[in-house]
Amino acid sequence: MKNRVAASIIAAFILCIISCTGLVKSGPDESSLAVKERKEVSPTKKKKSKTSASKNHTAKTNHRNDEKNDRDDETNNSDNATAGRANEINSYAQQNGYSTKYCFLVDMSLPSGRKRFFVYDLEKNSIVFSGLVAHGSCNETFLPRARFSNASNCGCSSLGKYKVGAFYKGKYGKSFRLYGLDNSNSNAFNRAVVIHGYDCVPDEEIYPMVLCNSQGCAMVSYNFFDRLSRIIGQSEKPILLWVYR
Numbered sequence: 001m002k003n004r005v006a007a008s009i010i011a012a013f014i015l016c017i018i019s020c021t022g023l024v025k026s027g028p029d030e031s032s033l034a035v036k037e038r039k040e041v042s043p044t045k046k047k048k049s050k051t052s053a054s055k056n057h058t059a060k061t062n063h064r065n066d067e068k069n070d071r072d073d074e075t076n077n078s079d080n081a082t083a084g085r086a087n088e089i090n091s092y093a094q095q096n097g098y099s100t101k102y103c104f105l106v107d108m109s110l111p112s113g114r115k116r117f118f119v120y121d122l123e124k125n126s127i128v129f130s131g132l133v134a135h136g137s138c139n140e141t142f143l144p145r146a147r148f149s150n151a152s153n154c155g156c157s158s159l160g161k162y163k164v165g166a167f168y169k170g171k172y173g174k175s176f177r178l179y180g181l182d183n184s185n186s187n188a189f190n191r192a193v194v195i196h197g198y199d200c201v202p203d204e205e206i207y208p209m210v211l212c213n214s215q216g217c218a219m220v221s222y223n224f225f226d227r228l229s230r231i232i233g234q235s236e237k238p239i240l241l242w243v244y245r
Contacts, residue, residue: 056125082107082127086120089242092161093122102231104164104241106133106218108146108157115205117220119231128231131224134200137213144210150180150187155215158185158193162241164232165189172196174225176232178218178241185243193217195241197225218243 082105089103103120110116117133120126136148139155149156160182167176175196178189193216201221202213212219218241220228232239 079127080117081109082120083125085134085242085244086125087120089161090122093240097237098163099235099237099239102128102235102239104228104239106241106243108135108148108159108243108245111207112144112146112211116206117218117224119228129227131203131220131227132205132211132216133209134198134201134217135221136216143213145240148184148245150184152187152191154191157189157214157216157218157243159243159245160185162243164190164195164239164241167229167232170194170196172198172217172219174229176228190215195220195225195228197222 054123065205085105085107086103089105090100092098093100093103100122103122105118105120107116107118112132112135115130115132118130119128121128135143136154136156137143138147138149146157148159150158158180162182162185163179163181165177165179167174169175170192172194173196178188178193178195180186180193185193196219198212198214199221199222201219201224203221203223
């Protein structure tokens, strides 16, 4: 009898130990929870990083779009102004015996790093091509924005209409003489203000950088000069150049 009681007690004790062991194993492990928490937090951090990068990309894109829109607005305004000047010079050309096929228009209100020398087809009422053109330094070391004068030896650009004259080879090589037709540029021929090419003038726009200066001449790239030469050479009547702002 005593042996049976002892055996029962031992059996109950063993069952209790087994049951407790199972409970311990089935309970949550702190290290596993910590890992799980870290895993759950990590994606949130990555999401913040992606969101920040997305905002920066959006801001840069908007900035580029704003610059493009400003550029488009400026181009449209310049084109409209050019068309208006072309209509005026066409009337002047008809009345004074100049070419009514082409004219040259220089918009000095534009930055020098932008194309502001326009070859205009008066018959089709459109710009054929355009290029960079330097303005005069006014005898200063460098002049980023154009100033204007008609004084002798001033080194400045002069506003007004010009008759494009004969081709010759001068100090800067191939050149076309210019004759001022207004009071604002009447000294152009005596000042040796001409159209000529020079190697500091590139073919493509450099804005927001600025272009080199001339001594008052309409100084362009060599390639652009060659294109102008073909237009001038094919014209039966003298071509008008108008420098304005």
